Amino acid sequence: MARPLLALNWKLNKGPAEAARWAQHLVGRLPEPLPADVAVLAPFVSLQALADALNLSPVTWGSQDVSEHEKGAYTGEVSAAMLAEICCKYAVIGHSERRQYHGESDETAGRKVKAAQRAGLIPILCVGEALDIREDGRAESHTLGQLDVALREVEVSDPKDLVIAYEPIWAIGTGRTATPDDAETMGVAMRGFLNGRYGAETAAKVRLLYGGSVKPDNIAALCGRQDVDGALVGGASLELDSVVAMLDALA
Numbered sequence: 473m474a475r476p477l478l479a480l481n482w483k484l485n486k487g488p489a490e491a492a493r494w495a496q497h498l499v500g501r502l503p504e505p506l507p508a509d510v511a512v513l514a515p516f517v518s519l520q521a522l523a524d525a526l527n528l529s530p531v532t533w534g535s536q537d538v539s540e541h542e543k544g545a546y547t548g549e550v551s552a553a554m555l556a557e558i559c560c561k562y563a564v565i566g567h568s569e570r571r572q573y574h575g576e577s578d579e580t581a582g583r584k585v586k587a588a589q590r591a592g593l594i595p596i597l598c599v600g601e602a603l604d605i606r607e608d609g610r611a612e613s614h615t616l617g618q619l620d621v622a623l624r625e626v627e628v629s630d631p632k633d634l635v636i637a638y639e640p641i642w643a644i645g646t647g648r649t650a651t652p653d654d655a656e657t658m659g660v661a662m663r664g665f666l667n668g669r670y671g672a673e674t675a676a677k678v679r680l681l682y683g684g685s686v687k688p689d690n691i692a693a694l695c696g697r698q699d700v701d702g703a704l705v706g707g708a709s710l711e712l713d714s715v716v717a718m719l720d721a722l723a
């Protein structure tokens with residue numbers, strides 16, 4: 473089983489000053505040994521502050537989106553190379569909020585995954601179904617269909633260069649968490665898909681995260697499963713105490 477990844481998705485929270493303070497405090501409170509890899513996924517403008525504060529720590533940082541383009545007339549976009557320049561390790565791609573509010577498709581997500589990989593960033597590709605799809609019994613086919621399209625042209629030469637987050641939309645920010653069995657079932661299905669696409673060796677090593685109302689009191693049960701290699705955490709990532717409590721729970 474891969475070392476777990478605790479990915480903290482701040483969403484539209486914490487500007488540079490708050491991010492810097494928060495990161496300094498986090499470094500002072502990290503348990504030793506650190507039971508998981510930790511990544512802070514911050515708004516673009518806060519990433520340099522994280523780079524400065526976390527530079528000498530084991531904690532990494534990354535963005536919540538990335539442009540599919542490298543440069544040019546794309547007002548408002550931020551390229552993967554720019555993020556690599558400030559030593560981002562990860563870029564979240566295809567989060568359901570990007571899909572919902574910005575019309576991002578699986579095809580867009582696929583192009584962004586490739587752009588991230590070209591610049592040496594590790595994409596955290598998000599997939600997952602809405603409630604009506606789950607109630608229809610189509611959660612697995614929907615989620616694997618998203619992966620199929622987004623990864624159609626993506627090559628994986630090193631399994632460390634791809635992370636997939638299963639985030640059922642009905643569990644995001646709702647307090648309603650998938651059960652460890654639900655997360656594990658989807659993890660097994662995604663592993664099977666990756667096996668078919670990239671072969672057993674790669675499939676076994678790509679990290680599969682669960683996201684959706686993860687918090688200190690459920691993270692250990694979720695991440696204790698064979699095919700759940702960590703968590704993508706929104707709400708519970710904002711308070712330092714709850715991040716430290718999640719790390720303690722993973723220890």
Ligand code: PGA
Nearest residue numbers: 644645684685705706707
């Ligand atoms: P949540 O968000 O932990 O607040 O449910 C998870 C996410 O959207 O990544």
